[in-house]
Amino acid sequence: MSNPFLSPSTLPYQLPPFAEIALEHYAPAIEAGIEEQRREIANITRRRDMATFENTMVPLEQSGQTLIRVLRVFFNQSSADSSDELAELEERFAPILSAHDDAIEFDSALYARIRHLHENLESLGLTDEQRYLVERRFTRMTLAGAGLDDEAKARLSELNQRLSVLQTRFEKNLLADTNDLAVVIDDVAELDGLTAGEISAAAQAAADRGLEGKHLVTLVLPTGHPWLASLTNREVRARIMAASRARAARGTANDNSDVLLEIVRLRAERAELLGFENHAAFVTADGTAKTPARVAEMLEKLAPAAARNARAEQEKLEALAGHRIEAHDWPFYSERVRTAEFDVDTAALRPYFEAERVLQQGVFAAATAVYGITFSERTDLQGYHPEVRAFEVRNEDGSELGLYLLDLYTRDTKRGGAWMNELIGQNELLDHPTIVVNNLNVSKPAAGEPTLLTFDEVNTFFHEFGHALHGLFAHVVYPSFTGTNVYRDFVEFPSQVNEMWMLWPEIVGDYAVHHVTGEPIPGEILDRIRASETWGEGFATSEYLAAALLDQAWHTLSAAEAAAVTDVAAFEAAALARVGLDNPAVPTRYSSTYFAHVFSGGYSAGYYSYIWSEVLDADTVEWFKENGGLTRANGDRFRQYVLGLGGAGDPLEAYREFRGRDAVIEPLLTRRGLAA
Incomplete structure (x- = not known):
């Protein structure tokens, strides 16, 4: 049987031929891809002539195409539609792939050639993008350890391989325990407060597991579950919260405590080996x-005000409830306060957020209005799962921009949260188009029932589509800079900016339409939503900052300090107490054992990126408002200076060009109710 990964796809936009891909194709394709790239790197390093951009950087950028082709599909499927067999394959290849990456990053001959180019940048006559590519590659290899001696490199490679195994195991454990801890409801009366669609989704989830006649509340990745705001049964709310907080911390085979402790220790040792304090x-x-x-300075400046605001909110909740507020009570009574003080019930808004209309008249329509791009569904193209939909995206002049894949619904085989990734990234060097994927985790109702989104799910949709736009608009010459390949603490900026269109008057009036009556959401409701925007920000900012500071606490440990930590829960409690974010009613957004962003994702020591990027985001929203809002001219400017750059230039310099100055923090403080 021919392997579909061993040559470029002939489908439109080089879409992977999912109909032809089987589990047995992955291993041989990965192995072939590794061997191919080894030969390609050897062809560069065995040269005896002086290094030039053309004989070093260009073939380096061209290398590894088979491996990239298979791994993008493989890791996408392992996140969005995994299986025991796929998880085992991922765990098997994690150290092999880590060793392969290290072999390239540690290659002394390759490093010497790139160092030569870096030392002679001024005389090479390079374009701005070429110059930046040399600078970034030299920095990357230096930080990776290319300048270390052989003994240090060997130890570094051992650390990287072990970490790759542990990070894969962390995600595998979390997915398994998340599924195990889903809350079974025997009596549908216990789901009072949920909509018919939500109850239908719970019934379908139970049926999918063979629990006929019952209902199942599947868990989401953050600590808080969206249904906690609606469920009237306090005991059920408590069961859901307890299940959420127990994930991968129960002393079972899926417990992540020892896994994350080893990750922390090995990361600290690696940092010291590379010459860093932590x-x-x-x-x-x-x-x-x-x-x-600099990260600590910002986070610790915001934390006291956020905690103060959360306590003020808590007093209101307890006055309304007439009893002490527990973590599982907060979302429910927060909605009651929002209703009482602002006459806004976000749970009651769901009939206005029918998923298809949100997509077509909201998410897509906003992008068309701002950037002129259009979308048409390609039902002839098959995704990696039957629920995946494909849309062709074109520029205003009709030219092709790329493919957008949407995977909306939750399932047991999909990890929690929402994300965007690329299946193929545009670059001129290899003449590649763009395919981006958005994954969400919306509960799927029974057949015939509409998919109604929560207010937060609509916001998440706009956010993740902002990442997709970044991937689609980036136009670069070299593969290293494709799409969202930017600094980790910048990557959330474009996605956060895209959230602004969710409630923009010209957009929300078209998509927020009652799915039964066809009536648009009343303007007075929108006014009240906007008036209530800072309500709950004390809680929201506190739970986020708690997670960001927890991430920093784990990752600012020295190797000796990390080795001394043996109790995950005690460390977490102490870390949150030190910064005044240990209010039991306001749990951290992610506790350590299910903090996938930092222990199995790419955000280790980088979860601060969301609020760091939000400074730029809030400042950009002010710029749009000051310059006429939703206009094509504004969209073109933002696309030109920010989205279109990809990773091919310094992002803060690009922001200065776009804004005319550096970002200021005041708009963020106002948005989050922290200005005082």
Whole structure:
């Protein structure tokens, strides 16, 4: 049987031929891809002539295409539609792939050639993008350890391989325990407060597991579950919260405590081997923040005000409830306060947020209005799962921009949360188009029932589509800079900006339409929503900052300090108490054992990126408002200076060109109710 990964796809936009791909294709394709790239790197390093951009950087950028082709599909499927067999394959190849990456990053001959180019940048006559490519590659290899001696490199490779195994195991454990802890409801009366669609989704989830006649509340990745705001049964709310907080911390085979402790220790050792005080220093050195001290300065400046606001909110909730507020009570009574003070019930808004209309008249329509792009569904193209939909995206002049894949619904085989990734990234060197994927985790109702989104799910949809736009608009010459390949603490900026269109008057009136009556959402409701925007920000900012500071606490440990930590829960409690974010009614957004962003994702020591990027985001929203709002001219400027750059230039310099100055923090403080 021929392997579909061993040559470029002939489908439109080089869409992977999912109908032909089987589990047995992955291993041989990965192995072939590794061997192919080894030969390609050897062809560069065995040269005896002086290094030039053309004989070193260009073939380096061209290398590894088979491996990239298979791994993008493989890792997408392992996140969105996994299986025991796929998880085992991922765990098997994690150390092999880590060793392969290290072999390239540690290659002394390759490093010497790139160092030569870096030392002679001024005389090479390079374009701006070529110059930046040399600078970034030299920095990347230096930080990776290319300049270390052989003994240090060997130890570093061992650490990287072990970490790759542990990070894969963390995600595998979390998915398994999340499924195990889904809450079974025997009596549908216990789901009072949920909509018919939500109850239908719970019934379908139970039926999918063979629990006929019952209902199942599947868990989402953050600590809080969206249904906690609606469920009237306090005991059920408590069961859901307890299940959420127990994930991968129950002393079972899926417990992540020992896994994450080893991850922390090995990351700290690796950082010291590379000459850094701790892992956070290593990570921030290659970001816009540059040092953990700058991160701490910002987070710790915001934390007291956020905690103060959360306590003020808590007093209101307890006055309304007439009893002490527990973590599982907060969302429910927060909605009651929002209703009482602002006459806004976000749970009651769901009939206005029918998923298809949100997509077509909201998410897509906003992008058309701002950037002129259009979308048409390609039902002839098959995704990696039957629920995946494909849309062709074109520029205003009709030219092709790329493919957008949407995977909307939750399932047991999909990890929690929402995300965007690329299946193929545009670049001129290899003449590649763009395919981006958005994954969400919306509960799927029974057949015939409409999919109604929560207010937060609509916001998440706009957010993740902002990442997709970043991937689609990036136009670069070299593959290293494709799409969202930017600094980690910058990558959330474009996605957060896209959230602004959710409630923009010209957009929301078209998509927020009652799915039964056809009536648009009343203007007075929108006014009240906007008036209530700072309500709950004390809680929201506190739970986020708690997670960001917890991430920093783990990753600012030295190797000796990390080795001394043996109790995950005690460490977490102490870390949150130190910054005044240990209010039991306001749990951290992610506790350590299910903090996938930092222990199995790409955000280790980088979860601060969301609020770091939000400074730019809030400042950009002010710019749009000051310059006429939703206009094509504004969209073109933002696309030109920010989205279209991809990773091919310094992002903060690009922002200065776009804005005319550096970002200021005041709009963020106002948005989150922290200005006082």
